[in-house]
Amino acid sequence: xxxxALCCHCQDEEESHHHLFFNCSYSTRVWQYLVSKNRVVxxxxxxxxxxxxxxxxxSWDSFRFVxxxxxxxxxxxxxxxxxxxxxxxxxxxxxxxVATDIANGIRAFLxxxxxxxxxxxxxxxxxxxxxxxxxxxxx
Numbered sequence: 001x002x003x004x005a006l007c008c009h010c011q012d013e014e015e016s017h018h019h020l021f022f023n024c025s026y027s028t029r030v031w032q033y034l035v036s037k038n039r040v041v042x043x044x045x046x047x048x049x050x051x052x053x054x055x056x057x058x059s060w061d062s063f064r065f066v067x068x069x070x071x072x073x074x075x076x077x078x079x080x081x082x083x084x085x086x087x088x089x090x091x092x093x094x095x096x097x098v099a100t101d102i103a104n105g106i107r108a109f110l111x112x113x114x115x116x117x118x119x120x121x122x123x124x125x126x127x128x129x130x131x132x133x134x135x136x137x138x139x
Contacts, residue, residue: 008086009079020083022046026095027079033099034071034106037128063122066113067129070106078102103129111135 007015009026021027022045035042050072058065082098085091093101107129116122116136126133 008083018046021076021079029095030079030099030102031075033096034075034102037103037106038068038071039124039128040068063113063116063125067106067110067125070109074102074106074109078105107131 005014007013007019007024007026009020010024012025013019013023022031054065054068054072058068078098078101082093085093110125110129111131113135116126118136122136123133125131126135
C-alpha cells in the first residue's frame with residue numbers, strides 16, 4: 001500500500017512522529033482543547049519537553065499527575081488512531097470530534113479511580129472533567 005508522505009491531517013508537511021503529534025496544525029487544535037481542560041498553559045513541543053515538564057512540576061503520586069499522564073497517552077493514541085482511520089479506512093473526523101472522543105475516554109478512565117485524596121486541587125480536577133465526587137476518599 002502506498003502512503004502519501006504528507007501529513008494526512010494537514011497536508012502541509014511531511015509526516016513524522018514529531019510533526020504528527022506536536023507540530024501539525026490539526027494536532028495542535030486537539031492539544032489546545034485537552035491541555036486547557038488540565039489548566040496547563042502552552043502546548044507541548046515534543047515528548048521530551050512534556051516529560052521534563054511533568055517531572056519538574058507535578059508530584060508523581062498525585063491525582064493531577066494521573067490526569068496529565070492519561071491526557072498525554074490518550075491524546076497521542078487518539079491522534080494515531082485518527083491518522084490510521086484516514087489512511088486505512090478513508091474515514092475522517094474533524095479536530096473537535098477527535099478532541100471530544102479523547103476527552104470522553106479520559107473522563108471514563110478518571111471516573112474509574114477510587115480513593116482519590118480529598119483536596120481542593122482534586123475537587124477542581126473532578127469539576128473540570130465532570131467526574132463524580134464519589135471517587136474521592138470519604139472524610
